[in-house]
Amino acid sequence: MSTPEQVAATRPTGGDEAIGSPRPTRGLRSDALRRLRRNPMAVVGFTLILIFVGVAVFAPWIAPYSPKDNSWLSEVRPGAYPGPSAEHWLGIDPLGRDVFSRLVYGARQSLLIGVVSLAVGATVGVGIGLLAGAFGGWVDTVVMRLVDIMLSVPGLLFAIAIAAMLGQSLTSVMIAIAVVNIPIFARLLRGEMLGQRAADYVLAARSLGISRAGIVFRHVLPNSFTPVIVQGTLTLALAIVEAAGLAFLGLSGSDPSAPEWGRMLTDAQVALTSAPQLALYPGLAIVLAALGFTLLGESLREALDPKLRR
């Protein structure tokens, strides 16, 4: 005799029928949420994201000074930068600015780049994937060959090429990262939709006389969207790291005094021996912000995977 748990654990992996049948949407979602809450990885990830977003949104209230205020230039000596003090929690940078304030405002920039590039990249990518997945045939072939070509250039390199072409601005960084993400989302959604198209419930909907658009938008798309959400969370982490990488290479906003984690890291290179902490702060900020989204994304993936349902 098998226990109900065992039955539940084997059911979703029980061959093709389970893949083809419509997912128990509500059940899966509440189940996923329950498992997310229990997963320490998800809790840590969510907390990190909450802190990151909170700092970004409330930056003017958290930061004691303006990020561009260089009133403390007179306190800076070559090779000796004032360390943490009561007035300047993380010290002063080589250009006489408060490091803590720059770090806080840097969160804004990172979040902005991450969210905008994700929104643009995911929207266009999902649109293209939808086109290929819904129509199939030659549309699918053409679209997917284009996606293959875009994926044949390593992501960071692709972003460098686009950002270099568009010139130094925040917009070009966002566009560059968005474009890199388009083929990833397109391929993901298209693959999911192809899997769903053969499902019994699609056949049932078709035999009921529901239009192609109705089937795609009301049935196939909602059922294919889960991996897109997971990918979106992971993409935010990647976008933050990629933006920092571009800034590190000199491809970022046109205002060199703007607080940006990647550029803060680059600027700190000159003080590697005398003030290594100057690079440590922005570096850790990038890692923690990206880690938050990675942890949440990976936990989401696990929680939403029906094979792991218990």
Added chain:
Amino acid sequence: MLRFVFRRLLQLIPILLGLSILLFAWVRALPGGPAQALLGERATPEAVEQIEAQLGLDRPLWEQYVQFLGRAVRLDFGASLQTGQPVIEEMARRFPATIELAIAALLIAVTVGIPLGYLAARRYGTWLDSVLVSASLLGVTVPIFFLAYLLKLVFAVQLGWLPTAGRSDPRARAEHPTGFYVLDGIVTGDPAASWDALTHLILPAVALASIPLAVIVRMTRASVLTVLHEDHVRTAEAKGLLAGTIVRHHVLRNAMLPVTTVIGLQMGVLLAGAVLTETVFAFSGVGKFMADGIVQRDFPTIQGFILVIAVSYVLVNMIVDIVYGLLDPRVRVS
């Protein structure tokens, strides 16, 4: 098998053509147009006009593309704006450094990653598994250049165990017939030079290896976990085979298949990551040259770099696919 290889080669054609169109469009979209990009921002209008006529930019677009393709096939990207020398010569001189670095990083990632991934799978659900999974998540999240910076700070600046930058001791007078410094020492019978090159290679290679290492650990773990629960492993156990035999012949051999593909895909990360790592360590490879090119808006160099790296990436993945086909007969048939 030959048919499989041939089919795979045929698939290469549309990708390469598409890549060339993408790059052609990119050159056309550069600020000021291709002639300006070729000459730099301070070029006089007369010089721009002359180059435009020379490049045939007044001809129809398809003619320009054919010409572009001809030049790309001959790897003729014009002269670098940084040095005035042909881009391809500059790249050829620096390529061994980047390949040496990428191979070293890949070696680290594979030799450390596969055993760790296997260990995590065998200790599934224990604290060791959790530590390895968390570390691999951290590995994909830490920006390469930040890790490079930390390694340099700790092991080169603070502890002084390894050199901070470069490919070799600038005071040393070693010969470099191949351009692969570690190999050069062996070829010229100068083990000290090899050792010197190796010490310079360690930190950049470890930094560059971080992402592939993390990915390989996770992939191996997942793959071994899947295979461990398959029927043929249970049969092997039931037959009473030795644990070591089961691991070598039944688990690892099957579990390594998906890992091979992942290793191929990591080549892209390695080649693009070299741009960042080489910059931190002033390692004079193509990556560093490209990074300098970005700062100086040296478009001929950026163009050449992208084409060469993208084509190598496509080729490496094709080779991996073919190897996969050799290892797994199921792939050839489908």
